[in-house]
Amino acid sequence: MITALLAGVVLWSLFAETLPPVPLAAISAATVFVSFLLGRHHSHGPTAMDSLARSSRLCGENASFKAAASGLLLILSTASPTPLPPLFLFFFLSGITVVMGNIPVRKYFALFWLPAAFLLLSALTLLWDFYRVLPENEVLSLPFFGGWLAVTPASQSLGGLVLSRALGAVSCLYFLSLSTPLPELFAVLRRIHTPEVVLDLCMLIYRYLFILLATAHDMRDSAASRLGYASLLKSLRTTGLVYGRLLANSFRRAGQCFDAMESRCYTGKIAFLTQRKPLTGKVICLLSIPLVGMTFGMFLT
Amino acid sequence: MNELLRFENVSFHYDGGEREALFPLSVRLFEGEKIAVLGSNGAGKSTFFLLANGVLTPERGTIFLKGQPVGKKEKERLALRKSVGLVFQDPDVQLLAGTVEEEISFGPINLGLPEKEVRRRVEEALNSLHLTSYRNRGPQYLSGGEKRRVAIADILAMEPDMMLLDEPSSNLDPAGRVLLETTLDTLHQKGITLVVATHDVDFAWRWADRILIFHQGELKKDGPPLEIFKDEPLLSHCGLELPLLWRVAQALSIPVFRSPEELSNYKIGRKIL
Numbered sequence: 348m349i350t351a352l353l354a355g356v357v358l359w360s361l362f363a364e365t366l367p368p369v370p371l372a373a374i375s376a377a378t379v380f381v382s383f384l385l386g387r388h389h390s391h392g393p394t395a396m397d398s399l400a401r402s403s404r405l406c407g408e409n410a411s412f413k414a415a416a417s418g419l420l421l422i423l424s425t426a427s428p429t430p431l432p433p434l435f436l437f438f439f440l441s442g443i444t445v446v447m448g449n450i451p452v453r454k455y456f457a458l459f460w461l462p463a464a465f466l467l468l469s470a471l472t473l474l475w476d477f478y479r480v481l482p483e484n485e486v487l488s489l490p491f492f493g494g495w496l497a498v499t500p501a502s503q504s505l506g507g508l509v510l511s512r513a514l515g516a517v518s519c520l521y522f523l524s525l526s527t528p529l530p531e532l533f534a535v536l537r538r539i540h541t542p543e544v545v546l547d548l549c550m551l552i553y554r555y556l557f558i559l560l561a562t563a564h565d566m567r568d569s570a571a572s573r574l575g576y577a578s579l580l581k582s583l584r585t586t587g588l589v590y591g592r593l594l595a596n597s598f599r600r601a602g603q604c605f606d607a608m609e610s611r612c613y614t615g616k617i618a619f620l621t622q623r624k625p626l627t628g629k630v631i632c633l634l635s636i637p638l639v640g641m642t643f644g645m646f647l648t
Numbered sequence: 649m650n651e652l653l654r655f656e657n658v659s660f661h662y663d664g665g666e667r668e669a670l671f672p673l674s675v676r677l678f679e680g681e682k683i684a685v686l687g688s689n690g691a692g693k694s695t696f697f698l699l700a701n702g703v704l705t706p707e708r709g710t711i712f713l714k715g716q717p718v719g720k721k722e723k724e725r726l727a728l729r730k731s732v733g734l735v736f737q738d739p740d741v742q743l744l745a746g747t748v749e750e751e752i753s754f755g756p757i758n759l760g761l762p763e764k765e766v767r768r769r770v771e772e773a774l775n776s777l778h779l780t781s782y783r784n785r786g787p788q789y790l791s792g793g794e795k796r797r798v799a800i801a802d803i804l805a806m807e808p809d810m811m812l813l814d815e816p817s818s819n820l821d822p823a824g825r826v827l828l829e830t831t832l833d834t835l836h837q838k839g840i841t842l843v844v845a846t847h848d849v850d851f852a853w854r855w856a857d858r859i860l861i862f863h864q865g866e867l868k869k870d871g872p873p874l875e876i877f878k879d880e881p882l883l884s885h886c887g888l889e890l891p892l893l894w895r896v897a898q899a900l901s902i903p904v905f906r907s908p909e910e911l912s913n914y915k916i917g918r919k920i921l
Binding site: 398401561 | 803
């Protein structure tokens with residue numbers, strides 16, 4: 348709800364006086380309404396991304412290529428001198444992720460909610476600035492503790508640019524993480540010679556995160572079934588107990604896991620067989636469009 | 649029969665002394681055996697397995713693998729782990745990769761095999777345990793029974809001579825248990841010696857051809873199932889029950905059968921008479 352309102356306010360401050368007031372008010376209100384509807388369903392756990400990535404139709408494509416292309420697009424998007432190319436990139440990549448990857452639109456937007464709140468807040472602070480004396484070319488202004496909070500055309504263009512760059516960048520990351528399961532990304536990182544220790548840690552953290560979350564979930568449920576969260580004070584106490592137990596359990600478990608690894612002849616290096624996923628024409632075509640477009644966008648302006 | 653593993657006066661106890669320990673234990677395990685290890689919680693079954701697999705080293709006494717003593721050198725312990733595989737009680741402790749296929753490849757890669765051989769073994773393990781359609785799934789999206797099969801496939805891919813399974817039927821639904829027994833038969837047909845720790849005396853009676861009974865860290869009895877279950881005082885001393893078929897046989901004063909099917913055949917035979 349707050350994010351939806353925020354989106355409306357940012358949109359309004361961004362286009363005040365560049366668009367006539369009536370259509371602008373209509374667009375802003377529509378944005379609030381649509382984002383409210385789309386953002387209402389975030390019943391996904393922290394592991395939603397992983398299961399979406401695995402079910403994506405783009406999951407079968409070559410991970411190295413996807414990673415390289417997303418990385419390049421990310422750089423091009425943040426380096427773009429004008430707001431339009433990253434905005435196009437955002438729509439294009441979101442389209443690919445949703446349509447080609449067959450990911451439900453609702454879930455895609457629900458996942459966008461967390462970064463969206465950060466993006467909109469930072470856009471808001473860029474747009475609205477504090478002035479002792481009201482600037483001459485102000486677009487919107489509010490009196491504030493003896494000074495003025497105001498939006499100027501300069502801050503509008505800066506805010507717009509930063510917002511669109513960030514949207515483009517987030518869509519790059521989402522394209523990659525919603526089409527490539529993490530273990531495949533680790534394999535890519537291994538190929539570009541990331542230190543083994545870092546990768547082994549990543550791998551173990553990735554695997555045990557699921558176990559930790561499942562255990563925490565079960566413990567919370569069992570505490571709730573014994574009325575552990577009946578009042579604020581009890582909730583605090585129960586939360587403390589649950590996390591304390593969780594830490595103790597984790598230590599015990601870590602020992603067992605190490606034994607299990609040792610029993611399979613672990614000698615200090617974690618390695619798996621990785622599946623070969625050939626590079627297909629489809630994904631090359633798909634990703635060359637934004638790559639070429641973004642590069643042109645850099646030089647045209 | 650060729651001897652695979654021999655424990656000679658092996659003892660072990662944990663620091664702090666609260667957890668289960670193992671007192672001087674001498675036992676010989678042979679190729680092709682189907683052994684059930686019975687005992688209540690804390691009887692020393694898991695410690696026995698961890699020692700047999702080389703994760704723990706004996707405090708006193710010696711373990712012999714195919715007649716050769718296993719010392720404290722890393723290389724000798726690796727040889728022991730290579731030959732004797734251990735399937736842990738909780739599959740979540742064991743599974744660590746992102747997909748089933750990667751998971752099964754962990755052991756063979758640690759053995760330092762060439763990629764082609766690793767691939768062959770992974771395929772074979774996937775086929776043997778009917779996991780081919782799960783190869784790209786993450787372990788976090790598997791059911792309890794499926795996780796158990798992956799945990800067994802993990803060890804099968806290392807092609808051990810002997811497989812130790814720590815309470816493999818815990819947390820399985822009835823269908824999962826039936827499937828597990830079929831899996832055990834498949835493994836045995838491949839020539840793998842099986843040692844299964846369990847609380848389930850019915851399973852032990854039906855399946856095993858040799859039973860070891862542990863109690864408070866000691867091997868109390870070692871023998872064929874018929875001999876073991878005749879010793880009722882020992883069973884009650886160790887907190888174990890008689891198999892259901894034994895109790896049925898006692899109540900009806902009929903001979904003891906290995907399976908319920910045999911029993912129902914017998915009843916039909918009597919009715920006709």
